[in-house]
Amino acid sequence: MRQFRVCDSIDAYEFDKALDKACDELIRVDEMSDxxxxxxxxxxxxxxxxQGIQEEIDYIEFQLNRMAV
Incomplete structure (x- = not known):
């Protein structure tokens, strides 16, 4: 788990949950028919x-990396 500044911990937690959800969604959509x-x-x-889901993942990862200590 990444280490975050205390003031960012709530936001970081929410971003981490969103990242997990987006990754799960990417897998689910990839397994769907066209x-x-x-x-x-x-x-x-x-x-x-x-591509849209991957862009969302990239954005969330960017935000998490900005918060990481």
Whole structure:
């Protein structure tokens, strides 16, 4: 587990939970058919759906790295 400054601990905890959720969602969507992934993520292609989730993961990781001591 990363070490965080005390003032950021609540935000860091929430970001960590969000990261776990986004990673689980990425796996779930990757296992879906193209049509299911498009409907679930409201995208035109499965690749767009996966890219959107990956961008969210990258953003959360960036925020966590900024908070890490």
């Amino acid at each position: 049509a299911e992934a498009c409907a679930y993520c409201n995208t035109d292609t499965k690749e767009e759906a996966l």
